Amino acid sequence: MTAILTPLHLVSAASGALALCLWFYTRLQDRLPPGVRGLRCLFEIPSEKAWVKSLKFNRQHGDIACGSFLGYHIIVVGSAKIAEDLLDKRSVNYSDRPRSVMCGELSGWGKIMLLSNYNSWFRAHRKWLAQDIGSYATVTKLHRMIEFETQRYLRCMLDDPERAQAHVRKNLTSIILRLSHGYVTQEGEDPLVELAHTANSQLSLTTAPGAYYADLVPLMKYIPSWLPGAGFKRKAKEYAAVLNDMVEIPHNYVKSQLAAGTALPSLSSRILSKPDLTEELEDSVKWATATMYQGGADTANSVAFAFYLAMILHPRVMKAAQEELDTVVGKNRLPTFADRQSLPYIEALFTELLRWHTPGPMTLRCTREDDTYNGYFIPAGSYVFVNIWGILRDERTYKNPLEFRPERFLGENPETHPGNACFGFGRRKCPGYFLGHSSVWLMCAQVLAAFDISKCIENGVEITPEHDLVGETIVHQAPFKCSIKPRSAEVEALIRQEISLEQ
């Protein structure tokens, strides 16, 4: 028997399919975490300081909230427990980054670890970094070099305290460049330090949530650059040129040093000297070392500069820390890593610094597969934002979270250590954790032993700066002035003493 399809059959089949789709769509919307749907979502996209708006969003809708528009689902996580449940415990599904048209594709940053997906390229780079800086044991071998570079830094602070932020940047980038490329930064301004700073500022701007429509409408990347409204393409070209320098210049430096037989040990020289080096391997190590140089050049600096602000806003804390140093280390030498265990107050101060100022206020992932959490549906391809900044200011975890109070980490019942949240989560947790944890700690301890830091006085008026963050993906304290003076003539002499890299 042959069925005859009449127009009526077709109309009812189409209506049935439409009704089914609508039913599925409504069910899906019902099962998404609470939040905002449809056009209203556009008003929730922050133009800047996404972490502040996300905190409000979570307060309004709960610790897991969702904005959903035109098939995009943005999940905003505002509690450490949920971040750990998803990003740590279900890391296979939560370790990709979302497609990034402006930064990853047009500006060329896609091969840097921060933007790369969780794939074999990414895993090889993580492995190399883990071999060199992935544990306390590996970083302990670097202590002497870090102490050497930190003393260079103290000398710069002594000679030119006005440029504190530039010196901080140079100290931490110098440490990283030795490890990534065996490059020793020159005295005064160094071109590679400045280059990383420029590239990182551009990275931060191009990855800011909602900054470029091309990330929402990827087809825009094909618009010719000369068309009005295609300014983003011209910007991307400019950024790509800076990135190219950041990747190629140090790489070529190592190659020339290897050829001359003068290369210092580094991740780059270790891989480039392999007898079975292929073009593919060379390309891979070029980007892995650029990742190390770029990743370490900005985040640690951000924390280290915020330390100065914390000290001028909280002189009580500075005095207590200096008293501990004077008692335990004395005034005849500067503290070293060997003293770390004996300085609990400095440790608590450093821990509080990591909680109080986080250089990466939000982390962003993209789900690979559909997931269900606490009865909520999280579709594949959802953008998952974790508000690290908000988690570290959560009143349920930290008493009076806006206060800078190292004591919260001392005594019988210390509050939750911020180390997990502030370095990110799961398989993408910061690979520079141990290095950042060591180099910034030493800088804080030695600066406290060497200098008094206080507010600036201008025209008889004391200037009190605010804790104000600039940048988007990576943030920094806005520049501010302060007074940095050596604590004594003796300490000045200690700083000027030559130390050698040898033990």
Ligand code: HEM
């Ligand atoms: C106090 C210092 C530092 C802090 C607070 C910090 C914080 C962070 C955070 C929050 C992330 C995002 C992780 C995530 O997505 O879950 C991250 C990623 C990263 N950090 Fe750090 N970081 C610091 C120092 C360093 C250093 C010294 C390096 C040098 C190697 C480094 C290299 C990286 C890289 C390459 C990534 C990207 C990882 C990925 O996407 O898988 N960081 N860092």
